[in-house]
Amino acid sequence: MQDFTQALATALQMIVTLDDGLTRIVGLSLRVSLTAVLAATLIGLPLGAAVAALRFPGRRGLSVLLNTLMGLPPVVVGLVVFLLLSRSGPFGVLGLLFTPTAMIVAQTVLIVPIVASLARQTVEDLLVEYDDLLRVTGAGPLDTLTTLLSEARWSLLTTVLAGFGRASAEVGAVMIVGGNIEHATRVMTTAIALETSKGDLPTALGLGMVLMTLSLLVNFVASLLREAAKR
Amino acid sequence: MLRRSFISRAALGCAAAVALFGLGLGATARAEERFITVASTTSTEDSGLFKALLPTFTAKAGIAVRVVAKGTGQAIDLAKRGDADVLFVHHKPSEDKFVAEGFAAERKPVMYNDFVIVGPAKDPAGVKGSTDVADALGKIAAAKAPFVSRGDDSGTHKAELSLWKTANLDPAKAEGGWYKAIGQGMGPTLNTAAALEGYALADRGTWLNFKNRGGLAVLVEGDKRLFNQYGVMLVSPAKFPHVKAKDGQSFVDWLVSADGQKAIADYQIDGQSLFFPNANEPGV
Numbered sequence: 001m002q003d004f005t006q007a008l009a010t011a012l013q014m015i016v017t018l019d020d021g022l023t024r025i026v027g028l029s030l031r032v033s034l035t036a037v038l039a040a041t042l043i044g045l046p047l048g049a050a051v052a053a054l055r056f057p058g059r060r061g062l063s064v065l066l067n068t069l070m071g072l073p074p075v076v077v078g079l080v081v082f083l084l085l086s087r088s089g090p091f092g093v094l095g096l097l098f099t100p101t102a103m104i105v106a107q108t109v110l111i112v113p114i115v116a117s118l119a120r121q122t123v124e125d126l127l128v129e130y131d132d133l134l135r136v137t138g139a140g141p142l143d144t145l146t147t148l149l150s151e152a153r154w155s156l157l158t159t160v161l162a163g164f165g166r167a168s169a170e171v172g173a174v175m176i177v178g179g180n181i182e183h184a185t186r187v188m189t190t191a192i193a194l195e196t197s198k199g200d201l202p203t204a205l206g207l208g209m210v211l212m213t214l215s216l217l218v219n220f221v222a223s224l225l226r227e228a229a230k231r
Numbered sequence: 232m233l234r235r236s237f238i239s240r241a242a243l244g245c246a247a248a249v250a251l252f253g254l255g256l257g258a259t260a261r262a263e264e265r266f267i268t269v270a271s272t273t274s275t276e277d278s279g280l281f282k283a284l285l286p287t288f289t290a291k292a293g294i295a296v297r298v299v300a301k302g303t304g305q306a307i308d309l310a311k312r313g314d315a316d317v318l319f320v321h322h323k324p325s326e327d328k329f330v331a332e333g334f335a336a337e338r339k340p341v342m343y344n345d346f347v348i349v350g351p352a353k354d355p356a357g358v359k360g361s362t363d364v365a366d367a368l369g370k371i372a373a374a375k376a377p378f379v380s381r382g383d384d385s386g387t388h389k390a391e392l393s394l395w396k397t398a399n400l401d402p403a404k405a406e407g408g409w410y411k412a413i414g415q416g417m418g419p420t421l422n423t424a425a426a427l428e429g430y431a432l433a434d435r436g437t438w439l440n441f442k443n444r445g446g447l448a449v450l451v452e453g454d455k456r457l458f459n460q461y462g463v464m465l466v467s468p469a470k471f472p473h474v475k476a477k478d479g480q481s482f483v484d485w486l487v488s489a490d491g492q493k494a495i496a497d498y499q500i501d502g503q504s505l506f507f508p509n510a511n512e513p514g515v
Contacts, residue, residue: 086314088313098268098299179297181298181299182281182282182298183295197416197417197418199418199421199425199441200442
C-alpha cells in the first residue's frame with residue numbers, strides 16, 4: 001500500500017512542478033503516438049471501408065488477415081522493423097534506427113490492422129442502410145468510400161481512439177526500434193520499464209499514473225469534439 | 232443551426248487538441264544535434280554512471296552521446312550490424328573476438344568494478360561472509376536455494392556461467408527448478424531475486440543504485456574471480472563507412488584520458504565508488 005501512496009505523491013509532484021524530464025518524455029510520447037495514429041487512420045480507414053463495401057478478388061482473405069494482424073505482438077513488430085531499418089538491413093541507408101521516426105513507423109504498422117478491422121465492421125453495419133441507396137445512385141468506388149466514411153465519422157472516432165490506446169500503451173516495439181535513449185527516444189512506457197529495472201517502483205508507478213492521465217485527457221478532448229459536433 | 236454552445240465547445244475541443252499536439256512537437260530532440268551512438272550494457276546505465284559521466288563529456292566536446300543500453304551480447308550484435316559508433320561492454324573474450332574479426336581496430340580497457348553475490352537475509356545456503364565464490368555457488372546448488380540468472384548472454388551472464396564452471400557445476404542440468412534463467416537485465420534480475428528471496432550475481436554498480444532490495448544483502452564478495460573489467464572500442468569505419476569515426480574516437484580517447492578517468496572515479500553513491508578507472512593498467 002505504501003508503494004501506491006508513494007507513487008501517487010511522486011506523480012503529483014512531477015506534474016505540478018512540470019518536471020523537465022517528464023515534459024520531454026510526455027511530449028515525445030504524444031508526438032510518436034499521435035503521428036502514428038494519424039498515419040494509420042489515413043491508411044486504415046479507406047482500407048477497412050474498401051474491404052467492407054467494394055468487391056475485389058482476395059477480399060475475404062484480406063479481411064481475415066487484418067483481423068489476425070490485430071493480435072500482432074508489439075515486440076515482434078519492433079523486431080521486424082528493427083531488422084528492416086538496421087544499417088545491415090534493406091533500409092539501413094536511411095539511418096532511421098533509434099530515431100522517433102522509426103518508432104512512428106513501428107507503431108503505425110501495429111495499429112493499421114486495428115483501425116482497418118474496426119472500420120470494416122463499422123462500415124459493414126452502415127451498409128445495411130446505405131447499400132440500396134449507393135446502388136441506385138450508381139456511386140463509383142471512390143464516392144462509395146467517401147460517403148460511407150463521412151457518414152460513419154463519429155462512430156469511427158472510437159476506432160481511432162482504440163488505435164491511440166494501443167499505440168500509447170505499447171512498450172515492446174518502441175523499446176527495440178527506439179533504444180530508450182535519454183533525451184532522444186525515451187517515451188512514457190520505456191521510462192516506466194527503465195525505472196522498474198532500477199528497482200524504483202514508486203517512480204515507475206507514478207509515471208504510469210501520469211500516462212493514464214494523459215490518455216484520459218486525449219479521450220476527453222475527443223468526447224468534447226464529438227459532443228460539439230452532434231449539436 | 233450553429234449555436235454558440237457548439238462553437239465554444241468545438242473551439243475548446245480543437246484548442247485542447249492542438250495544444251496537446253503542439254506540446255508534442257515542441258518537446259522533441261533536435262534532429263540536427265551532433266551525436267554519436269554508443270552500444271553499452273545495462274550495468275553502466277542502471278548504475279547511473281552514464282547519467283553522471285556523459286554531461287561532462289558533452290560539455291567539453293560538444294558531442295551528445297546516445298546510449299543504447301542492452302546486455303553485452305545484444306550490444307555486440309548491434310555494433311556488428313553497424314548500428315552503433317562505439318561499443319562499451321564488459322566481457323574481454325568477446326571484445327577480443329570483436330577486434331579479431333575486424334569490427335574494431337583496437338580495444339582499450341577503461342575501468343573495473345566487481346561482482347557480488349546477493350541473497351536473502353536468512354541465507355539458507357549459509358554463504359554469508361564467504362570470499363570463495365566457487366565454494367559459495369557449490370553451497371547454493373547443494374541447498375537447491377533459488378538462484379536467479381540473467382540468462383541473456385550479457386557480460387554478467389557470461390561471467391556467471393564461467394564462475395559455475397570453476398565450481399565444477401552445470402546449472403543448466405540442475406533439477407528441482409531452483410536455477411531460474413529469466414533472460415533479462417540486471418534490474419529485473421534483482422527485482423525477481425528480491426521477490427523470490429533468492430540469490431543472484433550482480434555487479435556492484437547496479438546493486439548500489441538499486442532501490443527495491445527487499446530483504447537482499449551482499450553475502451559474498453572480495454574473491455579475485457569476481458573482478459569485472461570494462462573495455463571500449465570504436466566500431467571500424469573501414470567496415471562501416473557511415474560510422475562517426477572522428478567523434479566516436481573523441482569519446483573513446485576521453486574515457487581513457489585523465490579527465491575521463493577522474494570523472495569515473497568521482498561517481499559515488501553514499502561515499503562509495505561504483506567503478507574504478509584502470510585504463511593504464513597493463514594486461515587488462
